[in-house]
Amino acid sequence: MQAVLEALVEPRRREILRLVRDGELTAGAIAGRFPDVARPTVSQHLRVLRGAGLVVERREGTRRFYRARPEALAELHAFVADFWDTRLAALKQALDEEET
Numbered sequence: 001m002q003a004v005l006e007a008l009v010e011p012r013r014r015e016i017l018r019l020v021r022d023g024e025l026t027a028g029a030i031a032g033r034f035p036d037v038a039r040p041t042v043s044q045h046l047r048v049l050r051g052a053g054l055v056v057e058r059r060e061g062t063r064r065f066y067r068a069r070p071e072a073l074a075e076l077h078a079f080v081a082d083f084w085d086t087r088l089a090a091l092k093q094a095l096d097e098e099e100t
Contacts, residue, residue, distance in 0.1 A: 007052035
């Protein structure tokens, strides 16, 4: 989970992850969405996302396609869900106690 959190702390990486959430995009298409960022910087972001297991890379000739791996967020999702479930249960108990 640590690698996922470290990867997602960078706003552009979260934007890239959103771009490839519903389908594959080439590295060039992803870089084209960030005209203010150099292509090597986008490649670095993709490398970090891939290293954290958040995206997979598929090569076709000289082109590289990227798509999200939603299952890589499962541990983070479980952590957040457990946190909120615990908090919501405590809130419900407090409200129940207040009503009695």
